[in-house]
Amino acid sequence: MxxxxxxxxxxxxxxxxxxLASVACGVVGSLVVARRITYLAGAVAHxxxxxxxxxxxxxxxxxxxxLTPLTGALAAALAAAGVMGxxxxxxxQREDTVIGAIWAxxxxxxxxxxxxxxxxxxxxxxxxxxxILMVTPGNLGLMAGLDAVVLLLGLVFFKQLLAVCFDEExxxxxxxxxxxxxxxxxxxxxxxxVLLVSVVGIVLVIALLTLPAAIAGHLARRLATIMVLxxxxxxxxTSGGLALSYRxxxxxxxxxxxxxxxAYLATALGARLxxxxxxxxx
Amino acid sequence: xxxxxxxxxxxxVDLRLGGVMVLRQVNLTxxxxxxxxxxxxxxxGKTSLLKLMLGLLTPSRxxxxxxxxxxxxxxxxxxxxxxxxxxDPSFPVTxxxxxxxxxxxxxxxxxxxGRADRQQAxxxxxxxxxxxxxxxxxxxxxGGQRQRVLIARALVxxxxxxxxxxxSAGMDVVGEHELFDLLDRLHQDITVVLVTxxxxxxxxHFAEAICVNRQVVIxxxxxxxRQAISDLYGQPMRMVQHQHHLPxxxxxxx
Numbered sequence: 001m002x003x004x005x006x007x008x009x010x011x012x013x014x015x016x017x018x019x020l021a022s023v024a025c026g027v028v029g030s031l032v033v034a035r036r037i038t039y040l041a042g043a044v045a046h047x048x049x050x051x052x053x054x055x056x057x058x059x060x061x062x063x064x065x066x067l068t069p070l071t072g073a074l075a076a077a078l079a080a081a082g083v084m085g086x087x088x089x090x091x092x093q094r095e096d097t098v099i100g101a102i103w104a105x106x107x108x109x110x111x112x113x114x115x116x117x118x119x120x121x122x123x124x125x126x127x128x129x130x131x132i133l134m135v136t137p138g139n140l141g142l143m144a145g146l147d148a149v150v151l152l153l154g155l156v157f158f159k160q161l162l163a164v165c166f167d168e169e170x171x172x173x174x175x176x177x178x179x180x181x182x183x184x185x186x187x188x189x190x191x192x193x194v195l196l197v198s199v200v201g202i203v204l205v206i207a208l209l210t211l212p213a214a215i216a217g218h219l220a221r222r223l224a225t226i227m228v229l230x231x232x233x234x235x236x237x238t239s240g241g242l243a244l245s246y247r248x249x250x251x252x253x254x255x256x257x258x259x260x261x262x263a264y265l266a267t268a269l270g271a272r273l274x275x276x277x278x279x280x281x282x
Numbered sequence: 283x284x285x286x287x288x289x290x291x292x293x294x295v296d297l298r299l300g301g302v303m304v305l306r307q308v309n310l311t312x313x314x315x316x317x318x319x320x321x322x323x324x325x326x327g328k329t330s331l332l333k334l335m336l337g338l339l340t341p342s343r344x345x346x347x348x349x350x351x352x353x354x355x356x357x358x359x360x361x362x363x364x365x366x367x368x369x370d371p372s373f374p375v376t377x378x379x380x381x382x383x384x385x386x387x388x389x390x391x392x393x394x395x396g397r398a399d400r401q402q403a404x405x406x407x408x409x410x411x412x413x414x415x416x417x418x419x420x421x422x423x424x425g426g427q428r429q430r431v432l433i434a435r436a437l438v439x440x441x442x443x444x445x446x447x448x449x450s451a452g453m454d455v456v457g458e459h460e461l462f463d464l465l466d467r468l469h470q471d472i473t474v475v476l477v478t479x480x481x482x483x484x485x486x487h488f489a490e491a492i493c494v495n496r497q498v499v500i501x502x503x504x505x506x507x508r509q510a511i512s513d514l515y516g517q518p519m520r521m522v523q524h525q526h527h528l529p530x531x532x533x534x535x536x
Contacts, residue, residue, distance in 0.1 A: 034373055156392055163383045166373055173336050173362045174386040174439070221419045223374045 004246065010133055011242075014252065017135040018238030020143045021195040021208070024150040026231030028192040029213035030223060031154075031185060035165040038210050040186070043099040044080045045193045045205040047106030051076025052127050052197075053113030060117050069127070070142060073197055077190035080106065085183040130201030130253025132242070139198060146191050153188060154227075161185060162223055199238060200253040207257035208234060211264045218271040237263055288347070289314045289443050289473040290335055292498075295344030297330055304330050308344070308498045314442075317469040319484050320477045322494035328477045329365075331494055332445050335475070336362055349442060358387050361436030363446040366428040371421035377431050378416040381406055384438035406434040410464070425452030429461070443473040450480050462487055 005011050032041050055072025058064045080102050087098045114124050126134065154161070163171040164181045172178045189209075196205045216229035241256030248255075290312040297305040305327045312318045320328045333339040334346050337353030348356035361384070381403040382395050389399050407413040410430040415423065420431065429449050436444055446465070450458045458480070465474055466487070478484060484491050490502045 030374075036370075159382070159386065159394060160391070162375070162379070163386055166375055166380070166383065167364070167369060169338060170362060170364060170383065170435070171386065172338060173357050173360070174383070175358055176386055217374060221374055222376055222379060226374050 010135075011246065013135040013137065013140060014132045014242055015239060016140055017132055017143060017199055018242055018256070019235055020140065020147050021192075021199045022212075022231055022234035022238055023147050024188075024192040024195050025208050025234045026212055026216070026229075027154045027227050028150060028188045029209045029234075030216065030227045030230050031161060031165060032189055033210055033213040033217065034223060034226075035185065037185075037189070038206060039099050040084055040095075041189050041193060041209055042206050043084065043103040043106070044077050044186075044190050045197065045202050045209075046103045047080035048073045048076050048193060048197055049110030049127055049202055050106040050108075050113070051079075051110075053110035053117070056123060057113040057117045060119075069123075070139060070194065070198065073194045074146075074191075076106065077194050078187065081186040081190035082183070085186045089179050089182070126201070127197070128201050128203050129251060130197070130199055130204060130256075132199050132252045132256075135198060143195055143198065146195050150188050150191050150195075153184065157181065157184065158224070200256050204253050204257040207260045208238070211260040212237060215264050215267045218267045233263065288312070289316065289349060290318075290475070291345075291347040292334070293345045295334065295341045295346060297327070297334060297339060298342040299330070299339075303496070305334075305494075305498070306496050310492065310498050312473065312475060312492075314349075314473050315469075317465070317474045317488070318476070319488050319491050320475065320494050321479065321481060321484050321491045324479060326495040328479070328494045329447055331498070332362075332447055332475070332477055335445060336360065358439070359442045361439055361441030361444045363429075363432045363436045363444065363449055365448050365451060366425060366432055369420070369428070369432075373421065375420050376416070377407065377412065377418050377420055377423070378403055380420050380431055381416075381435045381438055384435040388439055402438050403434075406438040407431070409437065410434045426454075426457040426461075429453065433464075437468075441472060443475065444468060445475045445477075447477045448479070449476065450478060 005015065032038060051072035051074070052069040053072075054076075055067045055069050058067050059069075083102065084095075084098065088095045110127070111124070117123075160171070160176055160181050161184070163174070163176065164178050164185070168178050168182075171181075192209065193205055196208050200208055212230040212234035213226060215233045216226040219229055220226045237260045238256050241259040242252055244250065244259065245252040245255035288311055290310065292308050292310040295305060295308040295310075296303065297308075308331070310331075320331060322328050330339060334341060335348055335353055337348075337357055346353050349359055350356075378400075382399055384406070385395060385399040385402065389395055395403075404413060404416060407416055410433055412427065412430050412434060415427065415431075420428065423431065429452075433444075433446070433449070436446075444465075449461055449465075453461065465476065468474060490500055493499050493501050
């Protein structure tokens with residue numbers, strides 16, 4: 001395994017992609033889980049297919065080479081987050097409907113573009129379920145950039161984001177620009193979704209966004225601690241999943257997502273057992 | 283300009299929410315240093331009245347002034363204690379984390395809280411007899427303890443006026459009594475506005491109550507059937523007499 005890692009650059013890139021994605025995933029995933037906007041993140045993730053499909057179409061058919069699927073994903077994720085933000089600020093009672101609409105329509109647009117793109121329908125599986133083994137050094141550069149943006153904004157505005165997620169109304173009475181902070185949270189979620197799509201694919205993004213944070217939630221009781229633990233959990237899960245998939249020749253994205261699920265189940269059971277044990281001892 | 287003595291001034295205020303008239307023709311003055319209590323049935327508009335004072339809601343008509351300013355401008359000088367039942371108990375914060383949120387707007391907008399913020403937060407917890415629980419998860423506390431933490435969070439911004447929404451919800455009679463004593467002590471220094479639907483709580487301590495049910499009317503409380511209620515609650519109480527009606531200076535209630 002170690003030998004393979006040393007001799008195959010594509011494995012090194014894959015490992016680096018997993019580690020880079022884990023940083024944003026732990027920080028933003030903890031906020032998403034605490035604020036309970038997992039479904040909103042799911043809609044953003046699925047809307048990404050529209051952006052990837054459109055970008056690939058323009059690349060292949062119209063020869064716009066700089067418009068990579070990852071760039072398209074970024075644009076679509078930010079647009080979807082912007083729409084979700086406006087809807088929850090202006091018409092909260094419609095939020096649920098709009099989540100469903102963005103989710104399905106984003107995918108539909110993606111499929112239509114992929115169908116219209118000559119000879120590249122094989123991309124679909126990669127977009128949906130991840131192609132971490134196809135990560136290029138260029139992708140890694142963009143991922144590192146996204147990570148830096150997410151980390152910087154997350155750290156600088158940590159206490160404001162915490163206050164808005166915990167009690168938006170009180171935060172407003174303290175003079176915080178709560179609507180902008182909510183849009184910031186959605187924007188960070190969009191950037192993180194794009195990072196994760198490269199690792200596990202659109203369908204499995206939710207697993208990595210929520211499960212490491214949920215695992216950390218069993219181990220700590222402060223958001224900052226949960227973020228650090230979630231980053232660590234995500235790094236272990238992506239690296240472990242990658243190793244497992246290489247050994248067993250399983251699809252990497254699905255292996256990582258399944259491993260995250262197993263780790264969550266184990267932690268949840270462990271926490272239950274521990275609580276039960278403490279009650280009996282008391 | 284409004285007189286400096288008024289903590290809250292409302293003139294001809296209507297509030298419509300989603301096409302429904304929640305408050306109509308509200309004229310109300312709360313003097314600085316007053317301990318005002320808002321009572322009325324659930325859905326009568328008490329919380330909405332509080333949110334108008336905080337600038338969280340904007341009146342459809344009329345004028346609201348708080349501490350001589352618009353409510354949004356006055357916000358930083360006002361402490362708000364929302365109903366603790368609205369808070370998600372599984373949210374990952376400690377008691378100290380919650381109280382620190384009261385420093386927002388007074389501390390640096392960048393990065394974390396400073397040492398001074400932490401000291402003030404601990405002092406506010408100390409004031410509420412909650413300092414030993416500073417590291418505890420907020421969600422693990424009892425209802426009364428959560429309420430104390432939320433009051434500490436409001437006090438840590440050193441407000442000139444404190445607005446509390448149903449602080450005695452989920453408390454027993456002893457907890458209520460302690461809470462009142464505490465508010466009474468705070469009221470020595472700042473204006474306190476309390477929303478409650480608990481008439482027992484009101485009648486034992488206040489000479490008059492601001493009754494909110496779409497309209498706002500001030501009623502005196504009076505020693506009627508004192509013995510009977512005292513037997514019921516185990517402490518001296520007063521009844522609120524709704525048929526008595528004192529017109530406000532400049533007010534025009536029907």
